[in-house]
Amino acid sequence: MKICITSYEATLDSQVDPKFGRCAYFIIVDTESLGFEAVKNDAASGGAGIQAGQLVSEKNVEAVLTGNVGPNAFQVLNAAGIKIITGVSGEVSDAVVEYKQNTLKPIDKATIDSHFGMH
Numbered sequence: 001m002k003i004c005i006t007s008y009e010a011t012l013d014s015q016v017d018p019k020f021g022r023c024a025y026f027i028i029v030d031t032e033s034l035g036f037e038a039v040k041n042d043a044a045s046g047g048a049g050i051q052a053g054q055l056v057s058e059k060n061v062e063a064v065l066t067g068n069v070g071p072n073a074f075q076v077l078n079a080a081g082i083k084i085i086t087g088v089s090g091e092v093s094d095a096v097v098e099y100k101q102n103t104l105k106p107i108d109k110a111t112i113d114s115h116f117g118m119h
Contacts, residue, residue, distance in 0.1 A: 001031050003099055004056050005092045006066040010038030012093040018067025021048035027092050028059050031100055049073030057082065063106070065095045071110040086111045 006023035007014045012034075017023035026039040039059070043051035049069075053076030056064060063083035077084050083106040088095050098104050 002028055002059065002061045003031055003063045003065060003096070004028050004059060004061045005088070005095050006064075007038070007092050010040075012036060012091070012096070014092050016065070016067060016088050016090060016092055016095055018089065020064065020066040020069045020073050021052045023052070023066070026052075026056055026059075028061060029092075029096050031096060034096070047072070050076055053077050053080075063099065065099060065104065068112045069107075069110055070112050074107075074110040 005027045006017040006020055007025040007027045008017045010025050012027065021043060023041050026041055027036055028039060029036045041052055043055065049072035053073040057076065057080040061082060063085055064077055065085045065088045067088060068086055069084055074084060085104045086107050
């Protein structure tokens with residue numbers, strides 16, 4: 001299965017970026033092989049949450065791991081049936097391990113207001 005972790009850089013050793021819609025990269029990880037793809041997030045202006053949510057949805061991931069998610073991104077990801085896990089920090093590789101150990105729990109609503117990461 002594939003999961004997506006928000007990241008500051010394009011590696012598994014990078015720190016988890018706490019912003020979903022305005023993160024620098026999405027790291028798409030195959031949890032079985034640990035192969036990954038780093039996808040640059042170009043959704044930095046208005047509508048970032050929606051654009052980022054659509055981009056991640058196209059990658060057919062089962063879950064998104066991030067620090068926080070706003071209402072627009074939450075709605076897009078939730079509609080696509082993607083589990084949303086927030087409060088994640090540390091290295092991307094550690095987040096993958098935690099997910100595989102089933103210690104992270106999905107949320108049922110946005111954790112921040114709209115336009116949170118704009119300033």
